[in-house]
Amino acid sequence: MRPFPRDNFLPFSLPVIEDDDIQGVADVLKSGWITTGPKTAEFEKAFADFCGCPHACALTSATAGMHVLLKALNIGEGCEVITPSMTWVSTANLIALSGAKPVFADIDRSTLMITPETIAPVISEKTRLVIPVHFAGAPYDVDAISALLQERNILMIEDAAHAVGTYYKERKVGQSGTAIFSFHPIKNMTTGEGGMVCTDDGDLIDQVRRLKFHGLAKDAWQRYTKKGSVGPLEVLEPGFKYNFTDIQSALGLSQLKKLDRFNARRKDLALYYDELLKNVPEITPIGRPIYPHRHTHHLYIVLLDIDKVPVTRDIFLDLLKQYQIGTGVHFRAAHLQHYYREVCGYRRGLLPETEWVSDRLFSLPLFPSMTENDVNDVVQALQAAIVSARKEK
Numbered sequence: 001m002r003p004f005p006r007d008n009f010l011p012f013s014l015p016v017i018e019d020d021d022i023q024g025v026a027d028v029l030k031s032g033w034i035t036t037g038p039k040t041a042e043f044e045k046a047f048a049d050f051c052g053c054p055h056a057c058a059l060t061s062a063t064a065g066m067h068v069l070l071k072a073l074n075i076g077e078g079c080e081v082i083t084p085s086m087t088w089v090s091t092a093n094l095i096a097l098s099g100a101k102p103v104f105a106d107i108d109r110s111t112l113m114i115t116p117e118t119i120a121p122v123i124s125e126k127t128r129l130v131i132p133v134h135f136a137g138a139p140y141d142v143d144a145i146s147a148l149l150q151e152r153n154i155l156m157i158e159d160a161a162h163a164v165g166t167y168y169k170e171r172k173v174g175q176s177g178t179a180i181f182s183f184h185p186i187k188n189m190t191t192g193e194g195g196m197v198c199t200d201d202g203d204l205i206d207q208v209r210r211l212k213f214h215g216l217a218k219d220a221w222q223r224y225t226k227k228g229s230v231g232p233l234e235v236l237e238p239g240f241k242y243n244f245t246d247i248q249s250a251l252g253l254s255q256l257k258k259l260d261r262f263n264a265r266r267k268d269l270a271l272y273y274d275e276l277l278k279n280v281p282e283i284t285p286i287g288r289p290i291y292p293h294r295h296t297h298h299l300y301i302v303l304l305d306i307d308k309v310p311v312t313r314d315i316f317l318d319l320l321k322q323y324q325i326g327t328g329v330h331f332r333a334a335h336l337q338h339y340y341r342e343v344c345g346y347r348r349g350l351l352p353e354t355e356w357v358s359d360r361l362f363s364l365p366l367f368p369s370m371t372e373n374d375v376n377d378v379v380q381a382l383q384a385a386i387v388s389a390r391k392e393k
């Protein structure tokens, strides 16, 4: 019999760092070149090959990638950009910072993704761009949303922060169009922090490369090495300082080699959760899309039935902590957060489906080094927390 509660805390996510990851980073540290250089070029090429896309540019985060893309696409004052409120706040923040108006589309209650039906009503003559999110490892309906936007000449950036290795139909996310990926430590592969812009647009990638490094046409590797040339060096347009380092790239290269193994393990654990949760009617996993896809199980999100369990989701998550189980909330609706309420005037009632799931959802622990016994512990803790919640009432 295993003790309950377990004696150590199970976090909701842990990066898997193995000896070859550490060796790769150590080799770069000893090499004499640690900022953007040959390892970053190698990682960009390996990632582009992995996605099957022609161009990839690594940056300090997916947020940095989105910032640079909004600038490259001239998004600003007078534009509206549609995105879900059910996403990480970085996207809405960047839209607001650009001077454009973030406009939120509601989601499908089952998959938590925006759809043509929820986007169409919020399109206006000012809509320049839509940023849908491939959510939790599942793809959004790319063909259906693209068809809606192409008719109206509206641009699309795919937020693929959760979707490294995800397929939509027979296409890998990132293979065509423009997508951003994240390598934050909770993601399916990590570089500590980091992101990648993938695109099939050669002009756009040139601009992303410049904008991520002060707007200069050459980076340090191109200037300081013997093969490179010192000048001329000019700012072509004001840019940012979002360049990736070779230290991070070494980690990215070794993680990428293991991604399929990591994703396969995530899938096994997710299917095991599916099985066990059939016996916990108060907890329902979110749905998976009905169109063909390959899920990468970035997050295992469930909904708490707050009609049957008489505490709020946040109190329930504190109860789970007492049983040594960590969780995440992906996400709290962006439009109900202070700035978007007080400055932009968004209110509860605007996005009924988003608000309904935002009050109920949370993410269970899921990472490749978890064991089946960890999953057993999580489900036992859910059952115990439900009993405690009923006693608390």
Ligand SMILES: Cc1ncc(COP(=O)(O)O)c(C=O)c1O
Pocket (backbone or CB within 6 Å): 060, 061, 062, 063, 064, 087, 088, 090, 091, 133, 159, 161, 162, 181, 182, 183, 184, 194, 195
């Ligand atoms: C849906 C989504 N988009 C964008 C981001 C931003 O990624 P990063 O932390 O690499 O900037 C995240 C981060 O978690 C995310 O979940």
